[in-house]
Amino acid sequence: MKVILLERIGKHGHIGDEVSVKDGFARNFLLPTGRALRATEANRKRFERDKDDIEKRNQERREAAAGIASGLNGKTVVIIRQAGETGQLYGSVSSRDVADALIAEGFSVSRSQVDLANPIKNVGVHAVPLHLHAEVAVSINVNVARSEDEAARQAAGEDLTAINYDDEANEAFAAEQQAATADLDTSEE
Structure with missing residues (x-):
């Protein structure tokens, strides 16, 4: 389905681009959320008429998001x-x-x-x-x-x-070493 994007959509395009997307993506996401219009002659004229307002609204949203982003x-x-x-x-x-x-x-x-x-x-x-x-x-x-x-x-x-487990192994090894040293000390006497 061909649509006219009203905002930037990931890998698909920017504002005003006329792109071809899968029907389900357009019907279930882009059109209901107001992110795109069907690419008809009437909608092309409508977009050209409202282009300045759409770009201004997008700029306001971007600035608001940038404000939140600076703190995050x-x-x-x-x-x-x-x-x-x-x-x-x-x-x-x-x-x-x-x-x-x-x-x-x-x-x-x-x-x-x-x-x-x-x-x-x-x-x-x-x-x-x-x-x-x-x-x-x-x-x-x-x-x-x-x-x-x-x-x-x-x-x-x-x-x-x-x-x-290194701490436990080191402690066990040190205890064995002390026991071996103690055995050597008693056998030398």
């Missing part, structure tokens, strides 16, 4: 979840959870703006991109932890997902 770029959000010893979550962190955490901190972000390809399923610090406008994108860090203390340790750079 590089921000770290902490989300507390239950997890096993290996760091595997007993659930997952979705785009809705990230959006809710940002809203709780006073930012106006919808869950559709959180570009999380797959849900987060383990503890750690994860980079999550946000697309606030077609031309404005930022990245935030999501610190998923079992507790506030663990979140602070992860933020400092500590990896809590790895099980560290």
